[in-house]
Amino acid sequence: MAAILNIRAVVRGHRLTPPMAEALIRLFDEHVSAVHSTTRISTKALSIKTQERRTSAICRAFVELREGGFALASPWNLRSKHVAWLVSKWVGEGQSGGTIENKLTYLRALADWMSKTGVVGTLGDYVDRREHGLVRSxxxxxxxxxxxxxxxxxxxxxxxxxxxxxxxxxxxxxxxxxxxxxxxxxxxxxxxxxxxxxxxxxxxxxxxxxxxxxxxxxxxxxxxxxxxxxxxxxxxxxxxxxxxxxxxxxxxxxxxxxxxxxxxxxxxxxxxxxxxxxxxxxxxxxxxxxxxxxxxxxxxxxxxxxxxxxxxxxxxxxxxxxxxxxTFARQERLAKPLVTLAQAAVALQAAGGNKSHAAAALGISRQALYRLLASG
Known part of the structure; x- marks a missing residue:
C-alpha cells in the first residue's frame, strides 16, 4: 500500500489560525501530491518527502506573513505584495538563491491551485540576483x-x-x-x-x-x-x-x-x-x-x-x-583575472570602438564586455 502524507498533522504543526489551516488542508488534500512543472508531465504522485516539504514551506510562509503584520484570513488572500515582502525578508536573512527559488516554486504551485496564476514570480522578478549574490549555478x-x-x-x-x-x-x-x-x-x-x-x-x-x-x-x-x-x-x-x-x-x-x-x-x-x-x-x-x-x-x-x-x-x-x-571551461574562466571597466575602456579605444575585437583582446566574450560596460 502506498504511503499517504498526514496533511492535517503537518499543517497543524504550524502556528496558523483555524480558518487558514482548514483552507490550506482542503487545498493540500486535492493538490499536494500532483507534480507541478511546466516541462514535465507525469501522472505519478510526488514522493511523500517532497509533499511534506511543499506543505511545510507553504505553511511557514503564511506564518511569516502573519508575524510580519499581514493578517491574511485565507490563502485566497495571497497577493503579489505579500510574495515580494517574503522574498525581501528571505534575501535579508541571507538565504541562498536556490532555497528562495524552491520556496517560490511551492508558492507558485499553491497560486496555480487557486487559479491565481501570475501572483508568484521567480526570484529574478523581485531582486537583481547578481547584485545580491543569488545566481544559481x-x-x-x-x-x-x-x-x-x-x-x-x-x-x-x-x-x-x-x-x-x-x-x-x-x-x-x-x-x-x-x-x-x-x-x-x-x-x-x-x-x-x-x-x-x-x-x-x-x-x-x-x-x-x-x-x-x-x-x-x-x-x-x-x-x-x-x-x-x-x-x-x-x-x-x-x-x-x-x-x-x-x-x-x-x-x-x-x-x-x-x-x-x-x-x-x-x-x-x-x-x-x-x-x-x-x-x-x-x-x-x-x-x-x-x-x-x-x-x-x-x-x-x-x-x-x-x-x-x-x-x-x-x-x-x-x-x-x-x-x-x-567543467574545464568554467575552471579556466575562474582562473582568469577579472577584467576591470578601465581595462575594457582601454581595449575598446585600441580596437577603434569595435566591441568584438576588444572582447577578443581582453579574452572575454562580447556579451561579457557588454555587461561590463553596462555596469559602469
Whole structure:
C-alpha cells in the first residue's frame, strides 16, 4: 500500500489560525501530491518527502506573513505584495538563491491551485540576483569535498564515532557509496546487497529514482552498518526515534564536531562530492576539473566517466555531473583575472570602438564586455 502524507498533522504543526489551516488542508488534500512543472508531465504522485516539504514551506510562509503584520484570513488572500515582502525578508536573512527559488516554486504551485496564476514570480522578478549574490549555478565552482578543504575523512569520522557510532556509520556509508543524507538514513544494509556485487539504493532517493552502486571492496562498511539495524524498519535509524528526531540529532553531532560551512567549511554532503570525484579520476586517470589541475583526459574516457558519475549519483541527465565535478571551461574562466571597466575602456579605444575585437583582446566574450560596460 502506498504511503499517504498526514496533511492535517503537518499543517497543524504550524502556528496558523483555524480558518487558514482548514483552507490550506482542503487545498493540500486535492493538490499536494500532483507534480507541478511546466516541462514535465507525469501522472505519478510526488514522493511523500517532497509533499511534506511543499506543505511545510507553504505553511511557514503564511506564518511569516502573519508575524510580519499581514493578517491574511485565507490563502485566497495571497497577493503579489505579500510574495515580494517574503522574498525581501528571505534575501535579508541571507538565504541562498536556490532555497528562495524552491520556496517560490511551492508558492507558485499553491497560486496555480487557486487559479491565481501570475501572483508568484521567480526570484529574478523581485531582486537583481547578481547584485545580491543569488545566481544559481549548476556547475561547481568550488571543491566541496572534505579532502579539498583539509579534512581527513577517516580521522574525522573516527572522532565522531566516539560521540555517536551510529552517526559515524552513516557517514561511512555516504563516503563509501556516495549516498545522500536521507539515503544513508533509510538504507537497509541486510536487504540492499545484490548477488551481482551491487548495492541497491531504493529508499530515501531523490524523486524516487532507485539505482545500483558497485560494492567493490566495501562490504566491511555494510557489515558494520548491519550491527545498528533497526529490527522493525531494517534501516539504521534507531527504533526509539522518528526520522525527524534522528535527523536533528545527526545535525547536532555534525555541528559539535565542526562539520558545518561555518566550522571546518564542509558538510556531510561533501563526502558524496568526494566519492564522485574519485570515481571520475578512476575512470579517466585525470583529476576532476574542479581540482583545477588543468590536465584534460581523453574525450572518450571523459564521456564515459560523466556517464558513470551520473549513474552512481542517481541523476538522469549527464550535465548533472557538473554539479560535483565542474567543467574545464568554467575552471579556466575562474582562473582568469577579472577584467576591470578601465581595462575594457582601454581595449575598446585600441580596437577603434569595435566591441568584438576588444572582447577578443581582453579574452572575454562580447556579451561579457557588454555587461561590463553596462555596469559602469
Amino acid at each position: 549548476y556547475v561547481a565552482e568550488a571543491d566541496r569535498s572534505w579532502a579539498a578543504n583539509g579534512v581527513n575523512a577517516t580521522e574525522k569520522i573516527e572522532a565522531i564515532a566516539q560521540t555517536c557510532p551510529r552517526v559515524a556509520v552513516q557517514l561511512k556509508l555516504q563516503a563509501a557509496f556516495g549516498l545522500r543524507l536521507e539515503e544513508s538514513f533509510m538504507l537497509q544494509p541486510l536487504r540492499a546487497v545484490r548477488d551481482t556485487g551491487l548495492l541497491a539504493v531504493t529508499r530515501g532517493t531523490k524523486g524516487g529514482r532507485a539505482r545500483d552502486v558497485p560494492l567493490e571492496a566495501k562490504m566491511a562498511v555494510l557489515e558494520e552498518a548491519a550491527r545498528f539495524c533497526n529490527p522493525v524498519t531494517g534501516s539504521t535509524v534507531p527504533e526509539d526515534r522518528t526520522l525527524k528526531q534522528w535527523r536533528d540529532w545527526y545535525y547536532y553531532v555534525m555541528e559539535r564536531h565542526g562539520i558545518t560551512k561555518a566550522g571546518l567549511g564542509v558538510t556531510s554532503h561533501g563526502l558524496r562530492h568526494q566519492y564522485l570525484q574519485e570515481l571520475y579520476e578512476k575512470v579517466t586517470g585525470v583529476a576532476a576539473p574542479v581540482k583545477q589541475l588543468g590536465t584534460r583526459p581523453d574525450p572518450a574516457l571523459h564521456a564515459e566517466a560523466m556517464r558513470r558519475v551520473v549513474e552512481a549519483a542517481g541523476h538522469s541527465r549527464v550535465t548533472k555531473a557538473n554539479a560535483y565535478l565542474s
